[in-house]
Amino acid sequence: MTYVLEMKDMSKKYGDFLANDTISIHLKKGEVLAIVGENGAGKTTLMRMLYGLEQPTSGEIVLNGKTVKFSGPHDAIENGIGMVHQHFMLFSDFSVTENIVIGHEPKQNGFFNRKAAAEKVKELSEHYKINVNPLKTAGDCSIGEQQRIEILKVLYQGADIIILDEPTAVLTPLEIEELLKTIQFLAEQGKSIILITHKLPEVMKVADQITVLRNGKVTGNVLTQNTDVEQLATMMVGRELQKLTDRIQLDGDPLLVVENLTIGGKNAKPILDQLSLTIHRGEIVGIAGVSGNGQSELIQAITGLRKIDSGSVHLGDTIFSGKTVAYRRNAGLAHIPEDRYLWGAAKEAAVEETGLMGYYRKRNFNQSSFIKLNSFRKLVRGWIDRFEIKTPSLDEKSGNLSGGNLQKLIVARELGFETDFLIAAEPTRGVDIGAMEYIHEAIIEKRNNGDGILLVSSELSEILTLSDRIAVMYEGKIVDILNRNEATEERLSVLMAGGNENEASTKTTTTA
């Protein structure tokens, strides 16, 4: 009996839907268990049951040899289980210290001893080599730093089993490296770690044991040393992954031309600084960069969501500058937005309504201002079939779809406009491998049809897979444009961090 945690035959039913079907996992002290699976495979449900946020329909949780029942997160925390949520649970106005100690504040007669708290946080941070500034306001911290706050919070609560839910989804490549190191270090210190993710290379690097879920069932439990990425992917998706369609060499005319685009910032530094970029027909131009270097603003400037200070944007012969979003979209622009909840969908609206956005104006779907729902529904059903979007019905609330499925719906909608030009911003953020394959395939297909695509992604692998040319953005400028065959992850990383080419070569040699 060496397991610190066993979950035996866990099942969870939502109505008729079986989200977890007799799933069993086990975990030893100091072990890293990765639970991988596509969106909706039941990873999150399983962890919510472990953390007391959901009650299992059947099954038992055995902790250190004793059967336990959690009625809420409070119980889980008491029993040494901590969870780092995918969407951070932070109080952005509170200091780092306050965020870490909350719930177990050091106190004297009911008064909050903030000084002692800061001390404790400092000690903890040094002990686990997780670097934070205890006095900073959490909202001012970078995403990576915020995640470190979350991990320290869990450690502070005395967790021996730490659940990390999709921890790398929001991190830059360097931050991911650091996180993986932290995970290994924590495991060496005797903490048991459950890592939930669908990024297989990370799993291979850090996990000891891997459990694969598909459609609520366990499809595989393997030791990391006995497996590889391909095998895991097959277990996850349930079929072999296909190779992307070959790209046809196309030498198209310039399509989207951005010239000297400038947007001033709050401070002296402009957000976009005299940026020029041309995208040709039949070409995918990828923008690589650490987020916050002007990528979002560039997209918003092109789509008309944000005012520009100077410069111009053309699409073919159409001048975009000063025109409305609707005008630009009519002229041949489609846009997969980076934040699907903010720009891409209305959470409270039905799936059908989210699909309808932008189409209601079109002749085919609009008869003297009445929407022709019937012909439209046919179109949406077509998308649902083609992209295998999992939704109970067309009337389901968009917000109830899993992130990946909603993303597929948005991608289908934007591709459905059949425009000459597409902006794909983070098209596969939070999307599982199967869905990613569909989306990538669709983008390549659009390119092969002779349309132009601007791809913005924080995933370097995605940029490298899809782009014909890669533009690296740093502090509002395009610092370099590399061709597909000359770009490597290392070169891009250095450029993204603001280094130049010469430094790049020296840096790679020193780190190698």
Add this chain to the structure above:
Amino acid sequence: MELLDLSFFTSAIRMITPILLAALGGALCARVGIFNVGLEGLILAGAFSAIVGNYFSGNVLVAVLVGALGSVLVSLLFGMAAIRFKANPIVAGIAINFLVLGLTTFGLRAIFNVKGAFYDKNMEGLPKLDIPVIEGIPVVGNLLSGHSPLVYIAFLAAIVLYIFFYRTVTGFRVLAVGKNEAAARSLGLKVTLLQYGAIVVCGILCGLAGAQLSLGQVTMFTEGMTAGRGFIALVAMMLGQSHPIGIVGSSLLFGLMDALSIRLQGFSMPTQFTAMLPYIITIIAMFFLKDRGADSQLSGQQSSR
């Protein structure tokens, strides 16, 4: 009569009290993420209950306690709707306001058999407290001494609330609930309990505000005697950004305006016109508010699903 003499400021301090008490109550609710529009109704419930308590017991202390209790009961009703049944707090709050207006008018008929207003010369109002040392100081003594105990309690409450929010553990958790309820829940904090706690204390504070209205100056109750003070308290709360000390400042402003509107009537300004003053200030204040107040990051926080 001068425009701004000593008695003007003493009356201003008196005017501040109900606004300050109610605004502090509202701030507590705002800090746990419930925007309490029902302050007006809670004050009115307190004012009426206090008169009832006074009439039947003849004891001022009992009267104030009954006032607080009456308000707490109504407040709990609001809390049930907003927390237990997840009703929109704005709608629930407005419902509370109208409910209490109707209930108190009905109560006047049913209990005292009068219409419009109830007054009994045998009823005793709140005593005036003379503070030993300060009383003797010229000007300051007149200004600060000789008010009803509730006036002092109001300012004391602001200080206590400040210490509670920013020095105690429970206060810290209250702030946390208001900032990000989802996160507070995920930490296993007793969110619902804290919310009900805030609702109850808000009821007590509004009850005291009502008691000050009905027992503080003239001992009587008139229909709808709060006359929008609950809403002014709401604005004072927002202008003070739900910070106790900020609320003292904004309440001072509105108290002064209240006193000024009465004083101006002595300068042959039409009553109807001067009565607008606090509300004009309210509208002007709104320009400076924008989306301030106790902001919650609720909309930005995704649940962990």
